Amino acid sequence: MDAQQPRWLADDEMQTWLALARVLIRLPAALDDQLQRDAGISHFEYQVLVGLSGAPERTLRMSSLAVFANGSLSRLSHVVGRMEKAGWARRTPDPTDGRYTLAILTDAGWDKLVATAPGHVEAVRALVFDPLTRAQQRQLGDIGRRISRAVDPAGSHLDELST
Amino acid sequence: MDAQQPRWLADDEMQTWLALARVLIRLPAALDDQLQRDAGISHFEYQVLVGLSGAPERTLRMSSLAVFANGSLSRLSHVVGRMEKAGWARRTPDPTDGRYTLAILTDAGWDKLVATAPGHVEAVRALVFDPLTRAQQRQLGDIGRRISRAVDPAGSHLDELST
DNA sequence: TTGGCTCGGTTGACACTTCAAGCTAGGCTG
DNA sequence: CAGCCTAGCTTGAAGTGTCAACCGAGCCAA
Numbered sequence: 322m323d324a325q326q327p328r329w330l331a332d333d334e335m336q337t338w339l340a341l342a343r344v345l346i347r348l349p350a351a352l353d354d355q356l357q358r359d360a361g362i363s364h365f366e367y368q369v370l371v372g373l374s375g376a377p378e379r380t381l382r383m384s385s386l387a388v389f390a391n392g393s394l395s396r397l398s399h400v401v402g403r404m405e406k407a408g409w410a411r412r413t414p415d416p417t418d419g420r421y422t423l424a425i426l427t428d429a430g431w432d433k434l435v436a437t438a439p440g441h442v443e444a445v446r447a448l449v450f451d452p453l454t455r456a457q458q459r460q461l462g463d464i465g466r467r468i469s470r471a472v473d474p475a476g477s478h479l480d481e482l483s484t
Numbered sequence: 485m486d487a488q489q490p491r492w493l494a495d496d497e498m499q500t501w502l503a504l505a506r507v508l509i510r511l512p513a514a515l516d517d518q519l520q521r522d523a524g525i526s527h528f529e530y531q532v533l534v535g536l537s538g539a540p541e542r543t544l545r546m547s548s549l550a551v552f553a554n555g556s557l558s559r560l561s562h563v564v565g566r567m568e569k570a571g572w573a574r575r576t577p578d579p580t581d582g583r584y585t586l587a588i589l590t591d592a593g594w595d596k597l598v599a600t601a602p603g604h605v606e607a608v609r610a611l612v613f614d615p616l617t618r619a620q621q622r623q624l625g626d627i628g629r630r631i632s633r634a635v636d637p638a639g640s641h642l643d644e645l646s647t
Numbered sequence: 648t649t650g651g652c653t654c655g656g657t658t659g660a661c662a663c664t665t666c667a668a669g670c671t672a673g674g675c676t677g
Numbered sequence: 678c679a680g681c682c683t684a685g686c687t688t689g690a691a692g693t694g695t696c697a698a699c700c701g702a703g704c705c706a707a
Contacts, residue, residue: 346554
């Protein structure tokens with residue numbers, strides 16, 4: 322690193338940041354790969370399945386589902402469109418307020434999730450939890466919530482959500 | 485969560501995983517936004533600039549650069565193509581072995597990085613380091629390296645790299 | 648030296664995300 | 678109750694990453 326190098330981080334911070342940056346890139350890619358390989362779906366689609374499966378009537382408004390799945394409404398609309406073609410979901414206007422659209426998980430969608438979830442959970446365990454001590458697992462939760470709060474002060478209380 | 489819900493994680497693990505999942509999605513997005521807004525470049529392009537800036541002669545083989553920037557050779561090729569048009573880099577066959585291509589940072593590219601880095605470092609500090617205690621910062625480094633190693637046992641020793 | 652092999656790199660087609668514009672239902676204001 | 682406004686959602690176009698096929702330089706074996 323030469324003398325004109327723009328101001329950067331202290332050495333130990335740099336090591337931490339490099340490790341984190343690698344995780345930020347590689348971990349989602351690895352999880353996506355596992356889902357793609359074993360189930361032919363993206364992590365985002367998986368989150369949509371999980372979101373709907375945990376909701377009453379297996380039904381959620383598109384806008385709520387978008388928040389849950391951490392994506393834009395536009396992206397969700399495209400994806401649910403594809404999932405409708407696959408027979409995993411269907412859409413219908415909210416009878417109580419026609420401005421909303423309800424996304425509903427079909428039985429086929431439920432079956433898809435049941436078939437997919439164990440393998441994915443296994444991958445999360447293998448890549449995230451198993452390499453860490455119990456103490457580190459707890460630390461990671463706290464650290465994640467703190468960073469979350471810094472990134473998006475408004476939405477981070479959603480961390481308390483159930484599945 | 486109803487009784488037929490597919491097997492999932494224990495409650496505390498679930499909380500940790502949800503927090504981490506949020507970070508995995510939102511933190512890169514936030515950092516990308518900052519770079520896009522302030523400098524009009526993606527995080528990947530930024531990494532390319534950093535990689536070249538720290539190399540001898542500000543020059544690196546495409547394949548080494550791809551590893552450093554955590555991306556595929558194909559992606560790098562497209563991106564360096566765009567950066568060449570912007571005048572930030574140029575390419576030339578390696579004189580010592582024509583099979584390799586050398587990517588070289590131009591003065592304009594160097595200037596671009598110098599103009600961009602401080603703001604980006606600031607964002608990393610604000611979103612990652614500031615919300616954590618010193619102890620957590622150290623923990624995060626260790627945790628990151630462990631997960632890194634689990635995700636990609638081959639490449640994770642690169643964590644020891646300097647910029 | 649010539650033919651085949653390996654591998655770094657490029658290219659073009661396809662898929663997906665994003666962005667901006669548009670549509671429609673319901674609320675609100677006159 | 679008529680017209681406007683807001684907001685949820687959809688849609689099509691444009692940009693970007695991925696994938697697979699391809700190209701060409703050097704190596705090696707016959």
